[in-house]
Amino acid sequence: MTGNLDRPDPDDLERPVVDLSPPGGAPSKVKGGEPDGGRGGSGLSGILPGIVQGLATTARTMTRHTHTAEYPDVRPQLPPRSRGVIALLDENCTSCMLCARECPDWCIYIDSHKEELPPTTEGGRARQRNVLDRFAIDYSLCMYCGICVEVCPFDALFWSPEFEYAELDIHDLLHEKPRLSQWMATVPAPPALDPGSADPAEVTAAAKPARPARPVRGERAPGPGRPSRPPRADPQQTPPVPPADGDV
Ligand code: SF4
Ligand code: SF4
Numbered sequence: 001m002t003g004n005l006d007r008p009d010p011d012d013l014e015r016p017v018v019d020l021s022p023p024g025g026a027p028s029k030v031k032g033g034e035p036d037g038g039r040g041g042s043g044l045s046g047i048l049p050g051i052v053q054g055l056a057t058t059a060r061t062m063t064r065h066t067h068t069a070e071y072p073d074v075r076p077q078l079p080p081r082s083r084g085v086i087a088l089l090d091e092n093c094t095s096c097m098l099c100a101r102e103c104p105d106w107c108i109y110i111d112s113h114k115e116e117l118p119p120t121t122e123g124g125r126a127r128q129r130n131v132l133d134r135f136a137i138d139y140s141l142c143m144y145c146g147i148c149v150e151v152c153p154f155d156a157l158f159w160s161p162e163f164e165y166a167e168l169d170i171h172d173l174l175h176e177k178p179r180l181s182q183w184m185a186t187v188p189a190p191p192a193l194d195p196g197s198a199d200p201a202e203v204t205a206a207a208k209p210a211r212p213a214r215p216v217r218g219e220r221a222p223g224p225g226r227p228s229r230p231p232r233a234d235p236q237q238t239p240p241v242p243p244a245d246g247d248v
Helices: 044-062 098-102 147-151 177-186 201-207
Strands: 017-019 029-031 085-088 108-117 127-138 157-160
Touching (some): 098 108, 098 147, 127 177, 147 157, 157 177
Antiparallel strands (some): 085 157
16 A cells, blocks of 8 residues: 555646736736646747747857867867877886886786896996886776876886777776887877977987996006106116217
């Protein structure tokens, strides 16, 4: 059993009476706040102003420039510095993990191992370097804040305006190193420097002549060095007697 048996039918309730008469004019009360008394029909005089107003709005907007882009038939002209996707230049990546540590969403995954390099000089020390095995970004978590691009000290991450990487499955939005490297081709060139500005530090450093290799301990550095002195004359030794005139 429901408890609605005693409630009155809403259709039986009388609609509120609204006074639409002008101030000081004759009273004109209609039912339900509608000019026709809520009967549902109306005269042509009630419809015409609405139709005219609608047609006027249509005519006004027809002459305006439309902002609708017919994508994918027409690709949008995005600003060159748009944040579409993050591209990786893996040759520059040293697996320092700075970007992964700073990412607020923890959506960067890096795996690497150490490799030993032979010493560059005889008797020198062997060196180690990180080899990047995996670099992935989960774009279902990324919020495009750009912190990873900003903090990378080795210029390995760049913004690309590429945006067509939608997937049907959210798990497929985890993109690995090969895909991130492919997007490097879409990264625009950096804007030109202001006229008269100094060269970037990288260009200045690359233009410097290479430093000579450090000598092995105990060995003298090759090179011109100081000119050698002539041997000193021995003061004990008698000076050679010049030949007398007539001697042959
Ligand atoms: S853009 Fe922001 S959220 Fe996305 S990977 Fe980089 S640091 Fe993380
Ligand atoms: S901060 Fe740059 S160099 Fe370091 S792991 Fe990230 S991408 Fe590689």
